[in-house]
Amino acid sequence: MKWFPSFGSQRRKRELQEEIDAHLQMAIADRMSRGETKETARQAATREFGNVLLVQDVTRDMWGQAWLEQLGRDVRFALRQLRKSPGFTITATAMLAVAICANSTVFSWIDGTMLRPIPGARDTGELVSLQRGERNFSPTPPFSYLDYRDLREQNHTLAGMLAYHHDWITLTGGAQPERAYIANVTANYFDVLGIKPVLGRFFLPEEETRPDAVPNVILAYSLWKTRFAADPAIVGKSIELARHPVTVIGVAPEGFVGAMPGLRDDLWVTLDPLGTDAWRMTHRSGGAVWLNVIGRLRPGVSRERATLDLDTVMHRIVAAFPDDHLGENRISLDPMWRSPFGANGFMAATLPILLAFSGLVLLLTCANVATLTLVRFVARRRELAIRQSLGASQIQLIRQMVLEGVVLSIVAGALALVLTSWTSKTFAWFFRASAGPTTLNGSMDHNVVIGIAVFSLLAGMLCGALPAWRSSHAPALEVLKAESASISGGSRNRRLLSALVVSQIALSLPLLLCSALFLRTLRNLANADPGFEQDHILTASVGTNIVGYSRDQERVVRHKILDRVSALPGVEMASFTDWVPMTLSHKGDDAYPEGYVPHPHEALQVYHAEVSAQYFESLHIPILEGREFTPNDDEKAPQVLIVDQTAAKRYWPGQDPLGKKLMVWGRPFTVVGVAKNSTHMLMNELPEPMVYMSFFQAGYETIVQVKTEGNPAYLAPAVEHAIHEIDTRMPVFDVRPMRESTQLASSFAVVQSALAGVFALIGLVLAVTGIYGVVAYRTQMRTHEIGVRMALGASRVDVLKLVLMQGLWLTGIGLAVGLAFALGLTRLITRLLYGIGANDPMTVASVVMLLGTMSLAACYFPAHRAMRRNPVTAIREL
């Protein structure tokens, strides 16, 4: 048996049995030899020996490893018990699986975005993103290269500090031009992030600002795979970017897509690879403010200390160059999980709240399963009492009951794992119509698996331990004696059942309320007037600036595009812009009005867009004063701009803004018009000052904006074709109706309401089935009592009232507790709502009504059934 230890345990058990048998046989033989009859001898010997099973049990305890065996026995027992009631097992497992999946799905989204802000980077917890000046959603890059370098060289708290700027470019040279996202980065970029190349090398310090005749480029892994077929000899080869030859010097590792959370870079070059950006590299304000900066904290340095340190350095810079740093310059640091640059600013505002919701769903489900479990244990109390009186200790009983819950939740967790591997990837669905290279998605890694394990364990404990602890407390003898006379499983269990039902209603109310508020928000967003026309507008981006045209060539091409597109049948008018509103992006710059004295710490940032003639006309944005742009506002004409109401009020309160001058990029622009305010980013934004400049004076990117007669989507192929007729190499992208583009602004509202809606539905179903189950069960337990009541003269209506009152009480208490809870919770989502208050009385009332009515309906069925019982059969039934 030493060679086969696993068989050994069975054999040892048999041997112990045999040993005890021998003991008894010898005792009987001894007694018989003393003259006792066989029967009395057997009885006496057995009595003397004691409880055979117990002796076996305590003896086996001596063998060691007994706990493992016991666990195996308990698990087998739990499985057998669960198999005996398949209805309960399947329902409970399914409910738990859905609830765990809800949690792990949201968690996988958090894991894929906030917890892995920069995939592939080392210790992202040490990374901080730097912001200068006012904090807002989706800010523009805050630093000039010179400011960045001073901060990098003079700080004492960062182990490294990188800077980057990214934009679209066209990959030429191949059969098909391809649009790619390229980042200008400092030489230490990969080093600070802790990324090692899979091929070749990354940039050297001396290359940081040095222009090269043939610039060096580093490829992202996916681009290397797709466009260059994973060529192992790619390093040293020449490729073409916007018709400039560049040399590949390295390939980044798989998975690494850049330093901005949620966006994918395809290539990296140094800050001024062609030497064309010398002005940018040597100035501190205006167009030279173009870099996003990320730092790595030195070990043991807190974010607060680093903020203080960097702020001190920034103060010195501001003191040395006051003219370049008007307004607010305070430095603030954010950990990457909530960095305002990239997607995480939005994620951090949304996902934790959704996780809290799914946590509620899990609690709710646990309460529901615990109710079912408790009812089951009450039904099994006779079995439990017998086992207890046979010598099973309380610990053993609890262990077994908890184990049933744990087995359930493990199976549910496994199911949830399978489900989550699919649902984690659904996050990308919400971000389809985006102009940026977004790579947002959930991730399914060890964190999520651990998360699922924790959720399941929690669920198992909650829905197994609580009822087990309750049930095992009942003294065995009393249960056995009281068995026949018991009404509803004792007052203890009744109280616990009530508490569970109340908590289910109380937990589902906030879910319902929040989802109702989100749905109303979504509807308000869809119906809201953003201040511009969204229908009958088609926009198409044209890569005139990334194909490698000279300025003159580009101007000619742009005019050609406008002419061709305007002439298309079905097009009312065409104009240019370089920005589409409500696409989570904006351009910002400092603007200084002539004669305006800024308050201390006042940010002078304005949003700006470069638009051509007929832009305002096609979007139906009224020009309140002055004029719209005309085709004559070109490079040769005086520089002009149109301000919106907010900008006009801010810079020239009570004055006529027309003819006033605003300094942007160090150049004076004359105000020629005032446009009505319209939405820039989100419907619920605070109005920011906006200035429009003439497209042919300042436009960088080219977006054709077409006003169509019919459905704009039908015109997309024609517009694309017309542009390609001018130059086939010109990339045309993001061709879509305005309405589709602006939906990006409400994508988080869609995520919120979709999830909250699903959660609320689960909550409603659980709460209603929960109260139905408990009232039905209790009514059944009281069948006998009800029979007696009816026999003594209670009318059917009395019975109906009796049962309904019970449900009414539970519902009422649940609603009251839930309402208090919900009103506290909605405060958390105030910021996410639009056009509706967090405690909107109509919504609150209708949600309470809905839940109350559904609960009462759930109580009516058992009440009705009880009412219809024949009192005689009811009394007989015990």
Place this chain on the structure above:
Amino acid sequence: MSEKDQYKNRIELLQGTLDMLILQTLQWGPQHGYGVVQALRLRSGDVLQVETGSLYPALHRLERQGWVQSEWKQSESKQRARYYRITAKGKKQLASDLGRWERIVEAIGLVMYVKPEESES
């Protein structure tokens, strides 16, 4: 408190002593469980009545510790039974148990049978 817990308590109280008694019984020759009970009862003049719930756990524990070995043999009455035999290690253990027992008895004796004149001096 359940029966099982009572057994456990008894074992705890008697542990050292019961082990010593069993080892001593086996000094006289290999014996099965029933035989050990009978031997202890006879030798103690019917005073020591070992319960099976203590005996078998103790025997199995002693075997695990290597102080006894067991084998299946036919008894005189043709009954197949498991016989326990004391090992060299068990004998050493018995000697040390006995030494400790004697010291305890002596110490307890010193406390319990103090002569009056000695205590006053």
